[in-house]
Amino acid sequence: MTTELPAPSRESARPLLRPGSRIFVAGHRGLVGSAVARRLADDGHEVLTRDRELLDLRDAARTGAYLKEVRPDAVVLAAAKVGGIMANSTYPVQFLEDNLRIQLGVIAGAHAAGAERLLFLGSSCIYPRLAPQPIREDALLTGELEPTNEAYALAKIAGIVQIQSYRRQYGASYISAMPTNLYGPGDNFDLETSHVLPALIRRFHEARRDGAPEV
Template sequence: MTTDLPGRSPESAPSLLRSGARVFVAGHRGLVGSAVVRSLAAEGYEVLTRDRDRLDLRDGVRTGEFLRAVRPDAVVLAAARVGGIMANSTYPVQFIEDNLRIQLSVIAGAHAAGVQRLLFLGSSCIYPRLAPQPIPESALLTGALEPTNEPYALAKIAGIVQIRSYRRQYGASYISAMPTNLYGPGDNFDPETSHVLPALIRRFHEARVTGAPQVTLWGSGSPRREFLHVDDLAAACLLLLERYDGEEPVNVGCGSDLPIRELASLVRDVTGFRGSVGWDTSKPDGTPRKLLDVSRLTALGFTPRITLRDGIARTYAWWLEQHAERT
C-alpha cells in the first residue's frame, strides 16, 4: 500500500517520479497543461503530447489505445472544459458531460495501460459554497455547492472519487490536486468563456484603447478570491509528482486572497485605464469567498514565487503580444 506524506519534510520524502521519466500531459495546449509542459521539460523529463485533432480525450476507446501504445511512466490530467460564470450557466450539459468523459477515458485508460503515476487536476470549486475559510481538503462533500458552477464541480468531484477508488481497489499511485483560481500565459481571453482575471484585463484594455469613460463589471465586487500564477501551479504539480502519494487531494494556492473590487483596481492600474469602475449588482457574485488552506502543500516545501501584480503584468504583456500577432 502507498503512504501519505504531508507530514514529512521534502528531504525525507521518496522520489515517486524518477528523473527523465516519460510523462503524458493531457490538455497540453491549455493554460495549465502548457505550463506543466514547460516545467517538466525544464527539469529534464520527456514530455508526451497529442493534439486534439488527433485524439479526442472524450473517446475512451481511442484514448486507451493511445496510452497502451506509448506507455508513459506518468500522466498529468490537465485537460478539461473550463470557463467562468457565464459559460457555466450557458453550457451546463457540456461542462458536466465533457469533463466526465475526459476523466473516465484518461484515468481508466492509464490504469489499463499500466501507467504507474497519475496526477488529476481538479478545481477549488469542488468545495461547498459556504465552506470554512481557509478551506481545508476535509471540507469536500460537507455542504451545498455554488449553483453557478455545480455541473463542473460535480464532474471534478467524480474525478477525485475515481482517483481514490483506483488507489483503494488496485493500489494505484494516483493523486489529485485542487488548484485555486489560475491565470497566466495561455489563458482564455474570450469575452463569453473567460474567467474573471483575463476578462478584467481585456475589458480594461479595450476601454483604454477606445477612450471609454467607465467600465461596468458584474456583481458587487465584494467576493474574495485567491489567484495563483500558472507557472507556480506547474512547479507545485512537479513537486507533488515527485514527493506526494496520499489518498486525499492537495490544495494548491498562494494562501492569501483579495476582494474582486481590489483585483479590478489592480488590473486597471496595470492596463493604464484611467476611467471609473461601476458595478452591476443585478448580476451574480458567485461564491462569497474561496481561500484554500494550503498547509498540506506547504509542508512539502512549496512556496509560490510570482506576485499578483507581477503576474498580471506578465499576463497582460503576453496577451498584447498574442493580440498583435492576430491583427
C-alpha cells in the same frame, strides 16, 4: 490545495519521477497543462502530447489505445471542458458529460497502460459556495455547490473519487490537486467564456488602452 487519501498500507514507497521519465500531459494547450509541460521539459523529461484533432479524449477506446501504445511512466490530467459563468449556466450537460468522459477514459486508460503515477487537476469549485475561508480540504461535500457551475463541479468531484478508488483498490500512486484562481500565458481572456481573473485583467487592459476613466 490538494485532495487525496493516505496511501494504502500495501503500497510500497515509490521514488519521485525518474530522470527522463515519459509523461503524457493531457490538456497541454491549456493554461495549466502548458505550464506543466514546459516545466517537465525543462527538467529533462520526455513530454508526450496529443492534439485534440488527433485524439478526442472523450473517446475512451481511442484514448486507451493511445496510452497503451506510448506507455507513459506518468500522466498529468489537465484536460477539461472549462468556461466562465455564462458558459457553465448555458451548457451544463456538456460540462458534466464531457468532463466525465475525459476523466473516465484517461484515468482508466493510464492504469491499463501501466502508468505508475497520475496527477488529476480539478478546481476549487468542488467546494461549497459558502465554505469558510480559507477553504479547508475537509470542507468537500459539506454544503451546497455554486449553482452556476454545479455540473462542472460534480464532474470534478467524480474525478477525485475515481482517483481515490484507484488508490484504495489497486494501490495506485494517483493523486488530485485543486489549482485555484489561476491566470497567465495561454489563458482564455474572452469576456463571455473566461474565468473572473482573466476577464478582469482584460477589462483593466482595455480601459487603460482606451483611456477610460473607470472599469
